[in-house]
Amino acid sequence: MPKIGNIELPEFPLLLAPMEDVSDPPFRALCKEQGADVVYTEFISSEGLIRDAAKSVIKLDIYEKERPVGIQIFGAELDSMLQAVDIVEKSNPDIIDINFGCPVKKVVSKNAGAGILRDIPLMVKLTEEIVKRTHLPVTVKTRLGWDSDSIKIVEVAERLQDVGIQAIAIHGRTRVQMYKGFANWEPIAQVKNNPRMHIPVFGNGDVDTPEAAVKMRDEFGLDGAMIGRASIGNPWFFNQVKHFFKTGTHLASPTMEERVSAARRHLQMAIDWKGEKLGVFETRRHYTNYFKGIPHFKEYRMKMVTSDESADVFAAFDEVLEKFGDFQFA
Numbered sequence: 001m002p003k004i005g006n007i008e009l010p011e012f013p014l015l016l017a018p019m020e021d022v023s024d025p026p027f028r029a030l031c032k033e034q035g036a037d038v039v040y041t042e043f044i045s046s047e048g049l050i051r052d053a054a055k056s057v058i059k060l061d062i063y064e065k066e067r068p069v070g071i072q073i074f075g076a077e078l079d080s081m082l083q084a085v086d087i088v089e090k091s092n093p094d095i096i097d098i099n100f101g102c103p104v105k106k107v108v109s110k111n112a113g114a115g116i117l118r119d120i121p122l123m124v125k126l127t128e129e130i131v132k133r134t135h136l137p138v139t140v141k142t143r144l145g146w147d148s149d150s151i152k153i154v155e156v157a158e159r160l161q162d163v164g165i166q167a168i169a170i171h172g173r174t175r176v177q178m179y180k181g182f183a184n185w186e187p188i189a190q191v192k193n194n195p196r197m198h199i200p201v202f203g204n205g206d207v208d209t210p211e212a213a214v215k216m217r218d219e220f221g222l223d224g225a226m227i228g229r230a231s232i233g234n235p236w237f238f239n240q241v242k243h244f245f246k247t248g249t250h251l252a253s254p255t256m257e258e259r260v261s262a263a264r265r266h267l268q269m270a271i272d273w274k275g276e277k278l279g280v281f282e283t284r285r286h287y288t289n290y291f292k293g294i295p296h297f298k299e300y301r302m303k304m305v306t307s308d309e310s311a312d313v314f315a316a317f318d319e320v321l322e323k324f325g326d327f328q329f330a
């Protein structure tokens with residue numbers, strides 16, 4: 001069974017990917033309830049943290065019930081990253097994860113995120129110092145390389161392991177690809193097949209069906225799957241995959257009642273955590289997927305995504321249950 005440091009995981013664990021503006025505590029809690037084995041926070045700027053920027057600091061909040069949880073940080077300045085590690089430790093996460101994969105221009109232009117894939121010695125140095133600084137297990141999330149001509153992930157993963165990381169999650173795209181094309185899991189399998197690798201190697205990118213997860217496990221031999229977009233508005237995805245692993249059959253799609261109940265709890269947790277205004281605003285992006293596939297739904301969706309008061313959103317949920325309660329989801 002794979003382990004991250006002393007954290008014992010089931011066979012082929014499913015990890016909720018870090019996702020900015022998505023993987024917040026309420027969403028992570030829902031995913032955990034629905035079978036995610038490890039959850040990660042959205043990325044947190046080391047520079048923001050050390051300046052005590054409220055937007056960064058609030059991202060450190062974790063609920064006990066979501067453990068094991070990893071807090072993900074990004075940056076390219078050693079000093080800032082080390083200070084950020086000290087701050088993150090105070091939140092008592094189970095794991096510290098370093099983001100070496102974010103492809104966004106404003107991040108890579110500062111050599112952070114996937115930008116560091118152009119400077120492997122710096123990547124290794126930063127990781128080594130972070131590992132030395134903390135008692136927590138450190139993991140890395142990265143991409144295959146900067147572009148298709150510079151895929152050195154086998155060497156990179158080995159060097160990161162040698163400076164002490166406890167697991168690596170690899171998104172099967174390069175920085176240049178951003179989110180285009182398909183994720184290529186072949187180089188990730190090469191990392192796993194390197195006889196010197198002994199830490200878990202998790203695959204990421206396009207695990208959007210239970211069949212894809214089986215493929216990653218059986219054909220590519222990876223140690224677990226990190227799941228991002230397939231879980232947005234669909235926290236049930238983790239248990240759907242696990243059910244498929246066990247039985248080879250598909251778990252029935254959640255009923256309308258289950259969906260409304262999840263949407264309700266999601267909104268309530270978000271309000272409890274970040275207040276009425278932000279809670280209402282930031283939960284909006286999930287509703288489209290919670291209620292995907294219902295015909296003539298626009299009127300209700302609009303109510304959910306334009307109401308500023310939670311009471312109106314909760315009322316819209318009631319209406320939906322009343323009107324579409326028997327709808328059969330595919």
Ligand SMILES: Cc1cc2nc3c(=O)[nH]c(=O)nc-3n(C[C@H](O)[C@H](O)[C@H](O)COP(=O)(O)O)c2cc1C
Pocket residue numbers: 017018019020021022041042043072099101102141171204205206207226227228229230
């Ligand atoms: C909305 C969104 C936000 C993301 N934010 C982060 C982030 O904060 N940190 C990170 O390492 N990756 C981030 N990613 C990348 C995902 O973690 C993941 O690598 C990518 O979506 C591919 O996996 P998937 O095909 O399962 O979605 C983000 C992706 C999306 C769609």
